[in-house]
Amino acid sequence: MNSLDAVVARGVRVSLEKDLGYKTYERVVREVEKMYGISMLAAVADFGKIDMVLRRLFGRHVSVLEARIFERVLTATHGTDAEAAVSIIEPTVISGLLGAYGDVAKKAILDAVVSSALSIPDIVTRLDTPKASTYIRVRQMIQDGLLRHAGYSNANDGRRVSTYRTTMTGLLFESTGDTLRVDARLPMEVAQYSYAFNSVAT
Numbered sequence: 001m002n003s004l005d006a007v008v009a010r011g012v013r014v015s016l017e018k019d020l021g022y023k024t025y026e027r028v029v030r031e032v033e034k035m036y037g038i039s040m041l042a043a044v045a046d047f048g049k050i051d052m053v054l055r056r057l058f059g060r061h062v063s064v065l066e067a068r069i070f071e072r073v074l075t076a077t078h079g080t081d082a083e084a085a086v087s088i089i090e091p092t093v094i095s096g097l098l099g100a101y102g103d104v105a106k107k108a109i110l111d112a113v114v115s116s117a118l119s120i121p122d123i124v125t126r127l128d129t130p131k132a133s134t135y136i137r138v139r140q141m142i143q144d145g146l147l148r149h150a151g152y153s154n155a156n157d158g159r160r161v162s163t164y165r166t167t168m169t170g171l172l173f174e175s176t177g178d179t180l181r182v183d184a185r186l187p188m189e190v191a192q193y194s195y196a197f198n199s200v201a202t
Contacts, residue, residue, distance in 0.1 A: 001045055001046040002047070002145075002190065002193050002194045002195070002196075003145040003146075003147070003148035003167040003190055004086070004145060004167055004168075004186060004190050004191065004194040004196055004197055005044075005045055005046070005047045005145065005194050005195055005196050006045040006143070006144060006145025007088075007093065007096075007097075007144065007145035007146065007167060007168070008070075008073050008074060008088065008090070008093050008145075008196050009041055009044045009045035009145070010041065010092045010093060010096060011072075011073040011074075011088075011090030011091075011092045011093035012044045012047075012069060012070065012073055012090075012196065013040055013041055013044045014090065014092050015069045015070075015072040015073055015090065016028070016044070016050075016069050018072075019065065019068065019069055019072075027057070028040070028050075028053060028054065028057065031053045031056065031057060032049070032050065032053050035049075035052070035053060035056075036049055045145070047195035047196070048195070051066065051195065054066070063199075066195070066199055067199045067200065070195075070196050070199040070200045071199075071200055072089070072090060073088065073089065073090040073093060073196065074086050074087060074088045074089060074090070074093075074196060074197075074200060075087045075089065075200055075202075076186075076191070076196075076197045076200050076201040076202070077201060077202050078191075078201055078202075079185070080188075081188065082187065082188055083185045083186065083187060083188060084185070084186045084187075084188055084191040084197065084201070085183065085184070085185060085186070086168070086183070086184050086185075086186050086191075086197065087181055087182070087183050087184075088181065088182040088184070089179075089181050091180070093182075094173075094180050094181075094182055096144065097146075097171070097173075097182055098173070100141065100144070100146055101171065101173075105129065105133070105134075105137055106137055106141060106146075108127050108129075109123055109127065109134070109137060109138060109141065109147075110141070110146065110147075110166050112126055112127060113147065113164055113165050113166055114165070114166050114169055116165075117150035117151055117153075117163035117164060117165045118163055118164065119153050119155065119161040119162060119163045119164075120134065120135055120138050120161070120162075120164075121155055121156070121161065122153070122163075123138065123164075138164065142164065145167055146166065146167055146168075147164045147165070147166060147167065148164065148165060148166075148167045148190060149162055149163075149164060150163045150164055150165040151163050167186070167190055168184035168185065168186055169184065169185045169186075170183075170184055170185045171183070171184045172184070
């Protein structure tokens with residue numbers, strides 16, 4: 001599952017339901033449950049699964065529908081060889097980002113791994129936070145796509161443990177009238193495998 005696709009999953013689900021209408025959307029939900037035994041949100045976060053369902057129901061020309069849905073959620077541009085730029089415009093996704101960056105403990109974790117990958121034990125040590133609550137927060141942010149797997153390191157006891165980094169960097173929350181937008185940078189290693197990014201990138 002791509003971490004950017006997980007970040008925008010709730011917004012994509014909302015956009016998909018609006019585009020398809022309630023009855024057709026419910027048909028897609030039933031098909032997802034039948035084929036994969038997972039929730040619609042889980043299928044959208046791992047977009048290859050929902051793509052298969054949509055192609056099965058609507059044929060191979062579904063890429064036009066997918067592009068339209070993603071365009072309601074974000075815009076993206078290829079930047080340098082190392083980074084891309086995204087602007088998130090869907091309110092549900094923005095609300096989730098505001099919630100994470102507005103939570104003092106989550107923001108501290110995100111700030112700790114913005115420039116270098118750390119394991120959860122290293123995050124606990126660096127931030128001097130309770131182990132259990134830090135593990136819970138990190139797991140939630142991985143599920144939400146805010147953190148991504150970056151590799152492995154060796155723990156003090158010799159175990160091999162996963163390390164994590166932020167999915168996006170340089171987040172800028174901008175308000176214009178009634179609309180809110182989040183601009184961010186994204187590593188190309190995330191962008192190149194993201195259905196969301198590649199559906200809208202210019």
